[in-house]
Amino acid sequence: MNFRGRLIGVLVVAVAALAAVFFGHLFLFEQWRVQQERQLHRSKILGNVAHLQRLVLEVETNFRGYLLTEQQSFLEPIRLAENRLKTGLAQLTDLTAGTPGLQAGVGVLSARLDEFVESKQRLLAVIGAEQQDLVRSYVRGGSGRALFLTIEKAIGDFEVRIERELPSEPITYDSWLQRARWQLLFVESLGVMVCVLLTRAALLPNRTELAPNARPLL
Numbered sequence: 001m002n003f004r005g006r007l008i009g010v011l012v013v014a015v016a017a018l019a020a021v022f023f024g025h026l027f028l029f030e031q032w033r034v035q036q037e038r039q040l041h042r043s044k045i046l047g048n049v050a051h052l053q054r055l056v057l058e059v060e061t062n063f064r065g066y067l068l069t070e071q072q073s074f075l076e077p078i079r080l081a082e083n084r085l086k087t088g089l090a091q092l093t094d095l096t097a098g099t100p101g102l103q104a105g106v107g108v109l110s111a112r113l114d115e116f117v118e119s120k121q122r123l124l125a126v127i128g129a130e131q132q133d134l135v136r137s138y139v140r141g142g143s144g145r146a147l148f149l150t151i152e153k154a155i156g157d158f159e160v161r162i163e164r165e166l167p168s169e170p171i172t173y174d175s176w177l178q179r180a181r182w183q184l185l186f187v188e189s190l191g192v193m194v195c196v197l198l199t200r201a202a203l204l205p206n207r208t209e210l211a212p213n214a215r216p217l218l
Contacts, residue, residue: 017194024187035169042166045095045102046159052088052109053155055081056116060148063120075124082117089113101165105158112154116147 059081066074089110096102 017192020190020194021188025184028183038166039169041095042162042168045092045162045166048088048092048095049155049158049162052085052092052113053152055085055088056113056148056151059085059116059120063123066124078120078124082120085113085117099165102158102161105154105161109151109154109158112147112151116151119147 059078062074062077062081065071066078089106092106092109096106
């Protein structure tokens with residue numbers, strides 16, 4: 001191999017090593033991006049569930065306030081909260097559309113919330129018809145409290161599903177960067193070693209060139 005061919009080989013090896021290091025950097029940063037997006041998606045789902053939980057508590061609190069005082073001012077927050085529950089469930093359905101393991105939990109939670117809202121609407125209609133005895137028996141019998149606890153359980157089960165499908169990875173950017181530095185150092189060191197070995201192999205003279213010319217037989 002002449003000098004020009006060896007020089008081209010060295011350049012090819014150098015470019016290949018640089019490309020390997022570049023794609024190593026790209027792969028590590030892509031890992032970080034995917035992890036951050038997954039954790040952000042997880043936070044959005046948990047935030048939506050916490051919002052639904054607050055709305056359920058708001059409906060229950062205002063409903064009991066209305067039973068105690070019979071003031072109309074407690075009814076408007078109940079209606080607003082019921083509308084927000086429907087909107088929140090629609091948002092939760094959209095957020096979990098790409099996670100099949102969570103869709104069953106959304107269905108259970110949606111059924112429990114629909115049952116909760118319908119029970120309150122029926123009781124408010126009964127109160128308007130002045131049948132307070134039925135409402136008092138509902139409250140004193142613990143049916144309302146049992147339904148509320150059922151929703152709490154459904155929310156707890158759904159949070160367990162979230163932890164299973166989208167586990168928490170409490171790694172900060174600084175800790176990830178420190179780990180990535182060692183990984184990048186390894187990739188770069190490996191690239192340099194491969195480049196050196198291939199360069200030496202390309203620059204070593206060919207054995208056929210070193211061998212003395214064969215003498216012609218007499």
